[in-house]
Amino acid sequence: MTIRYPNGKAYRQPSHSKSKSTKFANVNFGDRGMSLEAELNSSNTYYLENDIAVIHKKPIPIQIVKVDYPNRSAAVIREAYFQQASTTDYNGVYRGRYLDFEAKETKSKTAFPLKNFHEHQIEHMRKCLAQDGICFVIIRFAVLNRLFLLTATDLFHYWDHQADGGRKSIPLTDIEKLATELHYHINPLIPYLDAIDPLIEG
Secondary structure (H helix, E strand, O other), X not given: OEEEOOOOOEOXXXXXXXXXXXXXXXXXXXXXXXXXXXXXXXXXXXXXXXXXXXXXEOOOOEEEEEEEEXXXXXXXXXXXXXXXXXXXXXXXXXXXXXXXXXXXXXXXXXXXXXXXXXXXXXXHHHHHHHOOOEXXXXXEEOOOOEEEEEEHHHHHHHHHHHHHOOOXXXXXXXXXXXXXXXXOOOOOOOOOHHHHHHHHHO
């Protein structure tokens, strides 16, 4: 099936690397061949079922323009368009605060490329912050199997400096200093809300 952006450009599904195992308390929890999105969805299900938070992946509105019917009981979508540019991946409520965040992966071992973000996503997070929301990105270095939670404010610093001749990526060494490193657990698989508590309390 062909899915296109509003400008007509074909959408290409990003590939997801299988994560290596992460050891936590001498048990491997991350070696499941899951994408970061799947791991976060699993974590959010745990948070929801245990009345900790209500966080969901945002649906992407798609306009279907071509459908084939090989038989009466089946329909195959052949072509579709994104109705509008997407914002961020997830949003919800935790401890009475609105959360809005993006999840990204990179195969780089040394830096996170800023080209993985789009201007409309950055502007969306700026507007959420202006309304006292909590915005952040969860970044996975797939080859290193390391996870970080970086606040949107720190992301903006690097994004804005691109226009002044700054780097087109965030060095891993900087992320290690600025972000909170997340470690795989049993339940939830990615306990990222632990890193949000200090932001709420601070």
